[in-house]
Amino acid sequence: MVVNVEEKGLLRIITIDAEGNEVSNLVKEVIKEIKKNVNIPGFRKGQIPDSVIRARYKDTIKEEVAKRFINENFQKIVEENNITPVSPEVSFGDIELNGNKLKLKLSFEVAPEFELKDYKGIEVEVIKKEVEDKDIEEAINKLLNQYAKYEPADKQIENGDKIKIHYKITTDKGETEEDTFEVIVGENQLRQEIEKEILGKKKGDEIEVKDVSLYNEKGEEFGKATVNVKIEEVYKKVLPEFNDEFVKEIGLAENVEEAKKKIFDSLKQSIENAKKVEIENKITEKLLKENDFELPQSLVKAELNYLIQEYAKQLENMGLKPSEDMLMGVVPSLEEQAKKNVKLMFIVNKIAELENIKVEDEEINKEIEEMAKVYNTTPEQLKEYLEKEGLINNIIYGILKRKVFDFLRKNANIKEIEEKEEVKEETKQEVKEEAQQEEKKEEKTTKKRGRRKKKEDKEKESEIEGKKKGRKSKKKEEEK
DSSP states (O other): OOEEEEETTTEEEEEEEEHHHHHHHHHHHHHHHHHOOOOOTTTTTTTOHOOOOOOOHHHHHHHHHHHHHHHHHHHHHHTTTTTBBSSSOEEEEEEOOOOOEEEEEEEEOOOOOOOOOOSSSSSSEEEEHHHEEEEHHHHHHHHHHHHHHHOOOOOOOTTTTTTEEEEEEEEEEEEEEEEEEEEEEETTSSSSHHHHHTHHHHTTOOEEEEEEEEEESSOEEEEEEEEEEEEEEEEEEEEOOOSHHHHHHHOOOSSHHHHHHHHHHHHHHHHHHHHHHHHHHHHHHHHHHHEEEOHHHHHHHHHHHHHHHHHHHHHTTTOOOHHHHHHHHHHHHHHHHHHHHHHHHHHHHHHHTTTTOOHHHHHHHHHHHHHHHHHSSSSHHHHHHHHHTTOHHHHHHHHHHHHHHHHHHHTTTEEOOOOOOHHHHHHHHHHHHHHHHHHHTTTTTEEEEEEHHTTOOOOOHHHHHHHHHHHHHHHHHHHH
């Protein structure tokens, strides 16, 4: 066997010339299998002459012999030529088969060679944060709101109230649909222009909002509608009292003092987790910025396809049907993320190699055991599935990445700084802008989510609701 290796960047083009018994035996083996599975008029099954099989299935024989030859010799070829393939799959080029002589070409990409920049002592600044009394009070208030009850009330509608409404929408084409449902005012369950008219109204009042824009999946306006709303009931929110009885009833603690301690500990852990994520993000940013090298495009493409599939699943979980336009719209941003992910993978593997960081079998088994609990299956079944689907390497890389970043954090120069007043004001403004963006994003939902359950079988409602949601999805894509 004669092997010639041609290099084009990270691409390796391998030309192989082989002859002899190994090739002739593979040809016989393939012909024998074809005989068992084909029917040719004039011949009994399994009794077809080799010459007929060779003539009729020339291309099939050639391709199958080449694949089997590579399967048997690939590892030997790459080891002898000091090559480390990283392509998800090998591409075959020209194949020639004459008697016991085989000539073929195959190509794949290899891992990039690069000199890793300093990764120890990376300087990271994070804003120092402690749990304050106001944080505990906010957490308690959120908890009370989770267990709030609503009682009928003869009052003007304000934010926080729950209302029962009869909702009718009429498009400019004369199409109508209506339903009765409940919403919480001020939580972006209705469009802003409609909610604005509802505020201050009482039970029995009716409103009409004209020229409400309708949008298609591309976020383009395709028509107008008139919305009529009748207030059928108004409910005020009643918060429970934060006392020993309450915290004991919800299973939080035996008394208020113990509950506040648990809330404090939970908030402190959240701060630590957020700090850890922030440090890792900043370390990642510096590693990606300071290390520049060529990436295997086959891996970038595979990662991009994975990210697109994950994005489509997210849309489906939100009740949206991903269209080609919706998915193509996020490809540029996802492609950049795919490049970063692939680049980081090589950096992580390089650091692991230099620092002798390894993943042990016990760590893999423990990870699978934890995953099995989440998926309500046995570790053995999950491991079998992961190996069958070729996903076990994802588990190993996840563990390796975690261990490498533990090492990087321990060896980083982390400095906690006090939050300056101007930083505080900037942060407040960012929070305000994010809230405004979220409000604009959510206000395009005309009806309560629960409304869909009753009328999924109605074609017109499906169409209109889907278009509105398409608009909402478009906004999310732009923000990303």
